[in-house]
Amino acid sequence: MPKVLISDKMDPQAAKIFRERGVEVDEITGKTPDELKAIIGQYDGLAIRSSTKVTKDILEHATNLKVVGRAGIGVDNVDIPASSAKGVVVMNTPFGNSITTAEHAIALMFALARDLPEADKSTQAGKWEKNRFMGVEVTGKTLGLIGAGNIGSIVADRALGLRMKVVAYDPFLTDERAIELGVTKATLDELLARADFITLHTPLTEQTRNILSAENLAKTKKGVRIVNCARGGLIDEAALKEGLDSGHIAGAALDVFVTEPAKESPLFGTPNFISTPHLGASTTEAQVNVAIQVAEQMADFLVSGGVTNALNMPSLSAEEAPKLKPYMALAEKLGSLVGQLAHDALTGLAIEVEGAAAELNQKPITGAVLAGLMRVYSDTVNMVNAPGLAKERGLDVREVRHDREGDYHTLVRVTVDTKAGPKSVAGTLFGNASPRLTEIFGIKVEADLDGAMLYIVNEDAPGFIGRLGTTLGEAGVNIGTFHLGRRTAGGEAVLLLSVDTRVDEALLAKVQGLPGVKQVKALGF
Template sequence: MAPKVLVSDKLSETAVQIFRDRGIDVDFQPDLGKDKDRLAEVIGDYDGLAIRSATKVTEKILENAHKLKVIARAGIGTDNIDKVAASKKGVIVMNTPFGNMITTAEHAIALMFAVARQIPEASASTHAGKWEKSRFMGTELTNKVLGVIGAGNIGGIVCDRARGLKMKVIAYDPFLSEAKADKMGVEKVELDDLLARADFITLHVPLTDQTRNILSRKNLEKTKKGVRIINCARGGLVDEAAVADMLKSGHIAGVAFDVFEVEPATDSPLFGLPNVVCTPHLGAATTEAQENVALQVAEQMSDYLLTGAVTNALNMPSVTAEEAKVMGPWIKLSGHLGSFIGQMTDEPIKAINILYDGAVSQMNLPALTSASVAGIMKAVNPEANMVSAPVVAKERGIKISTTHQDKSGAFEGYIKLTVVTDKRERSIGGTIFSDGKPRFIQIKGINIDAEIGAHMLYVTNNDQPGIIGALGQTMGTNDVNIANFTLGRSTAGGEAIALLYVDAPVPQKAIDALRETGLFLQIKPLQFDIG
């Protein structure tokens, strides 16, 4: 029987025809996604679900998805899919991360022109029968400094287009290497430098714990007077209330926002202010982009349902069914090793080196390597996956190398991951024990045996009495329950580390209390997707 796919949002007829041409039984109901109750009733009949943004794939809907094998989103954002619930159901979640890059970049450039020349207000004034030529005094883009926050796929295209406009482009991106910046023709800078120098600032980063409110009131106060700000990335990156205040004071000359902290944005402190250009999340809204992502979805879903090939999956490694039985725990370990490194590293990575020892050296190493790289990249881009992460790493000039060797130690197999930056090397090793659970076995050359949990706390200190007591007492005082406590040291009196596996995220007050003891050199809360 042919696989059956439901298309519950508006998708191009060409994409629907691809399903039919590939032998897929496709049910095209473009308005069904808006009716969550009806969708929950019928979802059990389908092997695949193709959606855009209107369909919300909730845990309730997935409870009824007894046959569902794959959900594919035509576009990059998957906030409308409960990925945790999908993973628990064994449903693959795919997206199309590269189909709308040019369109979004072009929209940012268009908004930059619009705010520089006050085009929307001038158009409205002229439509009203006025001729206010002296009112709308704009500014040229030529020779202005454009500060790009996030120089990845979309940000990189913006950099290229801006250089064509003869702008001076500076970029802040912790994962942008000097070599890659030189190749792009941009100047790599720190955030404070960008804020102080930029005439225009455009954001092209995902919304993460690290990027949330990156243009806070404090950072906005560091910008030069007359700055103009463009945001086509995500709401929540910019303090909208602070921007409104600084527009009124004249410090900010204008802003152009395509995204807002709350969407649909029916109310905002920016609405009604002069030289504020607003569009309703149109970054990907071109005929070409919509067609590209729709065609990609149809091809990816058909490939998986007919051949088992997995492309652009967010929650599944690209391995065969046979390999998955053996490699599953090792893939999870690789992701945890990468996640540890990614969360610990806040400077540009030049190289990633991976050692595979013993039994693991005979496995599908490209898949394991991709899992490690994806773990690293997810620290700055939650949408990174095993397919896209190696591509992004290559684009950013990160060199990836692997070494494999026969069994050389006490473990049947282990993986050691090392990253190299301009300032240091950072390494972590891990293995799979007989219970099938991943363990960290070495950090910074110090041997440990640490079970991996969803919420952890990593600290370093000089080996001395009182450390364990201080950690335990501080956690207890702040209602943090410790599930597992692992210690290691280089030598007596030398450098020591501790990994705490705790039941919930460590609150900031507990971290502050640890700092106040003066006993710890480094304190870092960590999060892991243990599935």
Template structure:
């Protein structure tokens, strides 16, 4: 029996034909995504659901989708899909991470021109018969400095286009290497330097805990007077009320805004300001981009439903059905090891070496490396997956190498990740025991045995008496429950580390207490994508 796919949003007719040509039955009901009740009633009939942004794949809908095997999102963002709920039901969630890149980059450049020359206001004035030639005094972009915050796939396209327009480009991106910056022709700088020097600032970073509200009153104050800001990335990157105040005061001369804190944005203070150009999230809205992502998602879904091939999956590695049972725990292990280093490393990573020892050397190395790289950069690039991670790492000029070797220790097999930055080298190793759960077995060359939990605390300190008791006391006094406590040290009186598996994320106030102790070198909260017990 042929698999059935429901297309509940508007997709290209070419995509519908691809499903049919590949032997998939398809129902094209482009308005169904807006009718939650009807969609809930029909979803149980389908093996696949192809959507854009209108359909909301909620936990309730996924619970009713008793036959659903794959959800395909034509586009990058999967905010409208409850990924944990889908994962629990064994439903693969796919996206098309690169189909919108050129279109979004071009929209950012278009907004920059529109803001520089006040084109929308000038258009309205001229249509009204006013001919206010002196009112609309613009600025040239030639010779100006463009600050690109986030120089990944889209940001790098914006940078190269701006260089072609004779702009000088400075870029802030923790994962951008000096080599990649030189290749692009941009100057790699820290954020404060970018804010102080840029005439135009364009945002191209994903929404993470580190980037949320990155344009706020404090950072606006660091900018040049008369700066112009473009945002085609995510609405929550800018504190809108702070931007409004800066626009009214003249600190910011203009802004081009395609994304908003709340969408759809039917009202905003930004709408009332003459020096702002607003568009309704049009970054991906060109016929070419819509066609590209629709074709990609149809091909990916059809390949999975007919052949079992998995690509661009958010919540599942690209592995075959035969190797899945044995490989899957080690895919999670690799992802967790990468996520550990990604969360404790602030400076740009130059090299990554992944060692596969013993039994792991005979596994699907490509899948394991992709999982490790996805975990490594996910703290900065939230929508990365196993397929896109190697591409994103390569774009940032990070050198990746693998090493395989025969069993060399007490474990049948383990994985070790080592990263190098300009200032230091970090390493972590882990394995899976018979229960299939990942374990940390070495950090910074120090042996330990630590169970991986959803919320953890990592500390490094001088090996002095009383530290273990003090850590436990501080957590206890602040109501932080410790599920597991693992320790290791280099030597007596040397470096010591601790990993605490906690019931919930440790509050910032507790971190402040820990960091105030001179014996504590660092105290880091960690979050891992593993089910809490």
């Protein structure tokens, strides 16, 4: 039974779902990093919020860890490169608090427009400063949306309902999607010049860090009001204060800060500045939603292999996983075979699928091929860290999907580029379940790839099989299965033998010394 640790306070629904799905769960919160290191090795999964820091040091002690699930969007507290290198899937729940965060952005926009916090404070102090608080309407104003993803699109929908005009800057926003959302695409400079209100909904990356820099804030329309419920670091906070002090920026509302918890900030006390303590996801509904979603996602992965909302691995639904499992087994065996036989100085790799395989999600098949191939370089490789290992070695990976029908109802082909030219292996599924090799380096041969095997390239000549059998028999090696293929009669032949015990170097040398043998290699699957 898989075992999960919930290390941050989470809605009880999460633990309930884990148990219902057949996953053992412990709820142990508030542990220090050293205390977490002492216990993390016994868990297959780690469910967190924002408090637990999944560092490289923690991961080194997580000897059984397979998945980290973040109940929420931001994964700033997870070392994703280290997780990937360790082979740990990192998931988040990007949709559980989308509405809540979008609504908070709209609420802050209204608060800025009508100066609600100061008006409340003044009134409760016994003043009646009706003339002091002159706000602005949002109707007819232009909202500049930086980031038009899931949350940004909800904000756009709400803003359009308020009869605002919406311009959006997002490098990934297509013309078709902009029309669907009812927004106008714009460059960042165009947005800054046109927007009466600006709201940010983008992750913090090297490309988006300080996207509202001092230089860009100077390009904004005088009297602009700015809202950030996304990530601290998207706005230069010092430059924002200067803009507020000068009056160029009419107001700003931040739910997120560069340093959190933000116990102090030069922005605090600045006129026309509103702050909240990272409340974007703080509604009862959102807390329940993200807890349920992270438990469902992690349970699907640990029980059935489904991968949802992973940040370092292709998605694979729980429904797809059983159907893809035999294909992934075939792909991994083919990758392992070509890796064991042709792993020197590889420059490129092509994974081709045809027939029934061409109708499936190809990403997991590619990941399985890479996992098999990269096993020659690492004994801890899996589908998560294999792409990183391939990239480190400069391996160009190509995916090809064929609609054609071939000799088999389904086929997966793996071709590697070597100094000697391309080398290709191919395989199919028998009965839609059993992986079977069908071709190796241009020679047709049908073989199971399982256990200890011998790969032999020899001249096709009478008497060779007898000499080989005698050599193995004298060494006490029993042959399980025997698979033979050849290019032409009397030409080059290939033998794949399954043996009950792995062949040692001394016996390999004896086989290599047999007349007609060109190459011999011990394989393991």
